[in-house]
Amino acid sequence: MKNKHNYVCINCPLSCSLELTEENGEVFKVTGNECKVGARYAEEEFKDPRRVVTTTILVRDGTLPVLPVRTAEAIPKRLVIDAVRALAEVVVQAPVTEGQVIYPDIMNTGVDVIASRDLMKED
């Protein structure tokens, strides 16, 4: 049984409208792409779409009330909302340095959430 999935390629200003045809979970063909980057993008979006997650978390005693954080690498797209929910519960103590691990192995992905900047302790 064949199913079709539509994507918009984000790799260049052409913004090709891609149509991926799948047969039993396997990629059958990709159409609408003007180059092979588009075909690869559609396959990734179909098989294992990933996103870098960025949000802010609360900071205690910092010069600012919140700290920007990111996943060190992209994680599966379906976990984005749950990852942000988990991070909403986290409070860190200032000072913080950029790259510091704030939440290891988020959603059992093996990917750490790290601080995006230094944040000093309030005097």
Added chain:
Amino acid sequence: MKQTRKPELAVIGAGPAGLGAALAATEAGLKDVMLIERDIELGGILPQCIHDGFGSIVFKEVLTGPQYAQRYIDEVERANIDVLLNTMVLDMGADRRITAVNATDGIIEIEPRSVVLAMGCRERTRHQILIPGFRPAGVIMAGAAQRDINIEGLMPGRKMVILGSGDIGLIMARRFTLEGAEVEGVYEIMDHPGGLTRNVVQCLNDFDIPLHLSHGATFIHGRKRVEAVSVAAVDENLKPIKETERLVECDTLVLSVGLIPENELSKRAGIALDQATNGPFVDERMETSIDGIFACGNVVNVFDLVDYVTHSAETAGRGAAEYVLEGRKREKPVKVTPGRNVFYVVPQYVSDIGRDIDFYFRVQHPERAVRTRILVGGEPIESKKHRMVRPPEMIKQGTKPADFAGKRAVSEITVEVVPGEE
């Protein structure tokens, strides 16, 4: 107490442009560089741009805004640069005299030997797009909402309507959603999105937020707080079609309707401004119409990428160092003219063809299968193929001194887009 300071260079603004310019000037040999910033910390707009997508050209990796800023902040702190935070520049003259103020020193008079303008840009407001209705709380610009959430830790509303599909609006649609607010939809008056496709896909499509193209806001309802917004489809003249008007309940209207270079100081100094970019005319060194005053980043024109802001800043910083250390006199500059399907070009002038020059330009309308060309006296000296060009995506194209070989008397340079093959 009120002592005039005389640095070799004063940089106004410490966002990515000012940080990059101050560092480049120091690396080029200046010893006495002053960096003036009105905020409480360095970085400009970057600390609130917590999403990723910065630095792919400069650092060959994808950073968040705060990470990109942190790299330059660390370097500025290591370099011997005189940083003035919480300090507002009030005035600048054509003689480069600067008056600034802060709470510690009071009024500060500065007589720098060179200046780099790096004030960035600001958001267009409700009053610049004329939406009828009441004036309740809850009408906010996308960048202001971004600051509220990402720096202050405050939520500006619970149910948003976003007007305009610029990149900041799209990014905030995702941000509001992740922070638990509802985004009813994004309404764009043009028939194409204002922001990058990447942001339409990852900020709207990923979260099933509808994008209504060819739609505008026709009325803001609510006396104290926004209660609803009327929206309608628009015709080809961008006029609302009455029969399509509908009421959307919301408590916040978020505007993402463009950015304007912030040039009040440039105007006070009498620097010539380009009506197409709303920024100063500059030459290939980013020097303005006044000798010794340089400009870079979004005060010159609104760049799409911070990487390009950094490139322009490094050019301006090196230019200022050269001006101070070598006392260079400018040759009579050659005008750079936008040709076919080019809206504007930065730099607008070239004073010295004996160096590498980066031209940044935007097209007037989308076009497929084209070449962008740089012409001297009608002859192409540089040409590049593109599958597609679009107004939101700035094009960068460089020339080298060798490209001008045999063109001794250069009197005009043109940048143009031409169809297909040569």
